[in-house]
Amino acid sequence: MIEVASLRKIFRGGRGLGxxxxxxxxxxxxxxxxxxGAGKTTLIKILSTLLPPDSGVARVAGQDVGANPRGVxxxxxxxxxxxxxxxxxxxxxxxxxxxDAYRLKEPNRSAAIERALIRSGLSDRPEDFVxxxxxxxxQRLLLAKTLLHxxxxxxxxxxxxxxxxxxxxxxxxQLKQLHAEGVAILISSHILSDLEDxxxxxxxxxxxxxxxEVASAVAEGAAxxxxxxxxxxxxxxxxxxxxxxxxxxxxxxxxxxxxxxVELRGGPKEASAxxxxxxxxxxxxTHFDARxxxxxxxYRRAFGRESR
Amino acid sequence: MIRLVSNxxxxxxxxxxxxxxxxxxxxxxxxxxxxxxVSFAYYATTDLEMRGGxxxxxxxxxGEAIFLTVVITQMVVLLLMAPVFSAGSxxxxxxxxxxxxxxxxxxxxxxxxxxxxxxxxxxxxxxxFSALPLLTLSLAFGGVDPVQLLKxxxxxxxxxxxxCTVGLWCSSMFRRSVHSTAACYGFxxxxxxxxxVVFGILVSQWESHNPLARAEGPPAYIQAPLFINPxxxxxxxxxxxxxxxxxxxxxxxxxxxxxxxxxxxxAMRRIQRSGDQx
Numbered sequence: 175m176i177e178v179a180s181l182r183k184i185f186r187g188g189r190g191l192g193x194x195x196x197x198x199x200x201x202x203x204x205x206x207x208x209x210x211g212a213g214k215t216t217l218i219k220i221l222s223t224l225l226p227p228d229s230g231v232a233r234v235a236g237q238d239v240g241a242n243p244r245g246v247x248x249x250x251x252x253x254x255x256x257x258x259x260x261x262x263x264x265x266x267x268x269x270x271x272x273x274d275a276y277r278l279k280e281p282n283r284s285a286a287i288e289r290a291l292i293r294s295g296l297s298d299r300p301e302d303f304v305x306x307x308x309x310x311x312x313q314r315l316l317l318a319k320t321l322l323h324x325x326x327x328x329x330x331x332x333x334x335x336x337x338x339x340x341x342x343x344x345x346x347x348q349l350k351q352l353h354a355e356g357v358a359i360l361i362s363s364h365i366l367s368d369l370e371d372x373x374x375x376x377x378x379x380x381x382x383x384x385x386x387e388v389a390s391a392v393a394e395g396a397a398x399x400x401x402x403x404x405x406x407x408x409x410x411x412x413x414x415x416x417x418x419x420x421x422x423x424x425x426x427x428x429x430x431x432x433x434x435x436v437e438l439r440g441g442p443k444e445a446s447a448x449x450x451x452x453x454x455x456x457x458x459x460t461h462f463d464a465r466x467x468x469x470x471x472x473y474r475r476a477f478g479r480e481s482r
Numbered sequence: 483m484i485r486l487v488s489n490x491x492x493x494x495x496x497x498x499x500x501x502x503x504x505x506x507x508x509x510x511x512x513x514x515x516x517x518x519x520v521s522f523a524y525y526a527t528t529d530l531e532m533r534g535g536x537x538x539x540x541x542x543x544x545g546e547a548i549f550l551t552v553v554i555t556q557m558v559v560l561l562l563m564a565p566v567f568s569a570g571s572x573x574x575x576x577x578x579x580x581x582x583x584x585x586x587x588x589x590x591x592x593x594x595x596x597x598x599x600x601x602x603x604x605x606x607x608x609x610x611f612s613a614l615p616l617l618t619l620s621l622a623f624g625g626v627d628p629v630q631l632l633k634x635x636x637x638x639x640x641x642x643x644x645x646c647t648v649g650l651w652c653s654s655m656f657r658r659s660v661h662s663t664a665a666c667y668g669f670x671x672x673x674x675x676x677x678x679v680v681f682g683i684l685v686s687q688w689e690s691h692n693p694l695a696r697a698e699g700p701p702a703y704i705q706a707p708l709f710i711n712p713x714x715x716x717x718x719x720x721x722x723x724x725x726x727x728x729x730x731x732x733x734x735x736x737x738x739x740x741x742x743x744x745x746x747x748x749a750m751r752r753i754q755r756s757g758d759q760x
Contacts, residue, residue, distance in 0.1 A: 223585075223586065224582060247587065256579050257580075258580035258583075263498065267497065271494045272587065274490035275589050323588075
């Protein structure tokens with residue numbers, strides 16, 4: 175669905191994309207993760223035909239974004255990070271306008287509008303003005319508008335920005351549903367837990383380059399090569415740290431007075447063995463939680479703790 | 483042709499514009515101003531004291547005075563309004579972050595431009611045509627030919643269309659409405675005032691060198707700066723009297739058409755590339 179090879183787009187300030195490559199199959203839901211200024215938005219804008227690349231290849235559904243932008247727009251739905259709405263239009267008018275802008279003809283046009291109203295949960299208030307909607311509802315309306323022409327690929331740039339937890343949950347459910355319906359999705363987000371929950375693959379991007387790709391928990395299940403153990407103790411963590419030092423394959427990720435987060439090579443078996451050793455040493459443990467390496471851990475590993 | 487009219491941008495723009503409070507407020511104020519100037523023109527023409535006690539008043543004098551007053555006043559008012567309706571129409575999409583939705587839809591840059599242009603011009607035409615009853619008042623008094631009236635309206639429409647394209651060009655260049663509107667007002671100022679000042683300087687130099695040719699009026703090359711003055715084609719159409727020397731309305735129309743075409747081409751090109759302004 176997306177073929178990007180050696181893509182370059184450098185802005186005056188120096189940031190942008192440099193030699194970026196990515197391949198996304200149909201039915202994939204790929205998360206794009208990286209620090210601010212890494213090039214996520216630039217990549218999405220190029221794929222949505224808003225920005226021309228300086229060089230390289232960018233194809234969507236086999237069509238070059240520079241040579242055939244209209245062909246690309248016909249199969250892409252793009253939702254920007256801060257998307258505006260026409261506040262002074264009614265909900266139905268808003269959808270009708272974009273149905274016309276996507277050249278939908280009757281009877282598909284009416285069907286698409288009704289489908290969008292149902293999808294956004296606004297079918298009981300189509301005559302309300304858009305300005306009457308809360309941010310969460312506006313985001314649902316925007317997503318429904320983006321899907322009016324039934325795109326094969328969705329490009330979402332920080333779609334959960336500013337949404338409350340419930341709206342975020344709803345958005346995640348909608349994206350899962352769309353993915354199940356066969357829509358390929360490329361989503362950039364700083365909310366790693368959301369991506370971890372829905373994505374089949376995560377692409378790490380830094381300084382305009384693809385620095386790593388990992389299959390997310392959704393795809394890889396519990397088979398993580400490392401396991402993260404979070405522990406809280408009745409007393410200090412020093413005794414536990416001594417035991418950890420004896421283990422060649424363990425390292426401390428986080429440490430405070432009575433809390434310790436460590437990473438062990440292996441899986442649940444190794445975590446159980448570690449717990450048994452702690453208990454055998456007479457250490458009082460009030461909390462023990464072992465799970466595969468989270469996306470947040472991977473992110474920290476890839477980009478460090480410093481924000482840019 | 484059908485696609486020009488069925489452009490969804492036109493319906494959207496008109497819907498939004500007519501929902502604004504100024505949609506009914508501006509025509510009201512506009513007609514009040516014109517009614518005031520017509521009343522003033524009528525009394526100034528018929529009041530013997532104001533005329534310095536000069537003889538009888540002919541109906542044709544009243545008709546001409548009303549016609550001249552209305553066409554000039556409405557041109558002044560519409561010149562002030564044209565930047566408001568055109569120079570903000572693309573920048574507002576940028577300010578409200580809605581332009582990405584337009585650019586990634588199947589609407590082309592010319593379609594987006596056309597929708598914005600038609601909506602801006604139609605609103606100005608609404609004002610212009612709402613004042614037609616006042617203009618036709620001059621026909622009742624006489625002294626004005628219906629063809630003259632049609633030409634005056636046509637000339638005003640052409641100038642306004644040209645200014646709307648310039649306003650849209652400014653709107654495509656800038657990110658903020660305040661900047662694009664200021665730039666468009668600057669352009670209107672150059673066309674209306676600077677050209678008149680340049681003409682004044684040129685004509686005074688010409689008269690000092692050609693005292694005998696004064697009665698014939700300045701030649702075309704001296705009048706040339708005025709060809710892009712919005713008032714020139716109107717004054718040229720009226721002919722006779724003090725404006726008899728302005729006799730090149732067609733040149734002026736052609737120049738305004740050229741300005742409009744150039745501004746439209748630049749604006750469409752800029753809309754196509756406005757992804758980098760997001």
